[in-house]
Amino acid sequence: MSPAGVGNHFELLQMPVCFRLDLAELDRHYLEMQTRVHPDRSANLSDAERRLHLQWATLTNEAYQTLKQPLARARYLLKIRGVDTQEEDNTAMPTEFLLEQIDWREELQTAAGDRDACALGRLVTRLKVERNTLFETLATLLDDDHKLPAAAALVRQLAFLDKLGRDLNDALAALED
Numbered sequence: 001m002s003p004a005g006v007g008n009h010f011e012l013l014q015m016p017v018c019f020r021l022d023l024a025e026l027d028r029h030y031l032e033m034q035t036r037v038h039p040d041r042s043a044n045l046s047d048a049e050r051r052l053h054l055q056w057a058t059l060t061n062e063a064y065q066t067l068k069q070p071l072a073r074a075r076y077l078l079k080i081r082g083v084d085t086q087e088e089d090n091t092a093m094p095t096e097f098l099l100e101q102i103d104w105r106e107e108l109q110t111a112a113g114d115r116d117a118c119a120l121g122r123l124v125t126r127l128k129v130e131r132n133t134l135f136e137t138l139a140t141l142l143d144d145d146h147k148l149p150a151a152a153a154l155v156r157q158l159a160f161l162d163k164l165g166r167d168l169n170d171a172l173a174a175l176e177d
Contacts, residue, residue, distance in 0.1 A: 008080050009063035019077055019142040021067060030064040070135050071162055074142065074155050083148045085155045097157055104164055112171040120172050127168065131161050 010017040013029045035041075037060055042053035066072045078085055093101075104123070111119035134154060141151040 006059065009066050009076060012059065012063045013067060015067065017077070017080070019070075019074060019139045021073070023068065026064070026067055030060065033060045070138075071155065071158050074138055074151065074158070077142055078148060078152055078155065081148060083152050085152045085159075087156055087159055090156060093157060093160070097160075101160055101164070108164070108167060108171060112174070115175055117172065117175050120168060120175070124165075124168050124172070127161060127165055131158065131165070134158055134161070 006012045008017070013026060013033060015021055015026055015029060034057070037053050037056035039050070039054055039057055042050045045053065066076050075085055104127075107119070107123055110116075111123060134157065138151055138154050138158070141147045141154060
């Protein structure tokens, strides 16, 4: 079988097609697959076979990176189920969520401006709690209720929080300079 014949990332890594994954099992399946297709194992093969091994290794890495990250996994699940998250086009968000984003951004700006590592740390902790709560809701929407449009809306919200997390990490890194 060639890499083009693989149905999806879940099938490639022999995982159930769902949001709630056993990450230890995912790691195990990934390492097993990598052992089989790692380019070092193809040194004695023909050029065509080496290229095929490289394609398998690349696809395996892509699948693993997608499935191990909850937001990427949710996006991928929605994609293979025919739902576009419309992250580039659909910026409509609940008013409460947008107001909360403004508050988060103001707190980030103040803490970064004051170079207050403790305040930034508290924001990181709050953000982790908020993201975990939303990921639990997303798991229910995707795996239990199969409410895909609602899941796509939640993915868009999580993308905002993901960006906030990167900005928080940048602010913390700037304190180390």
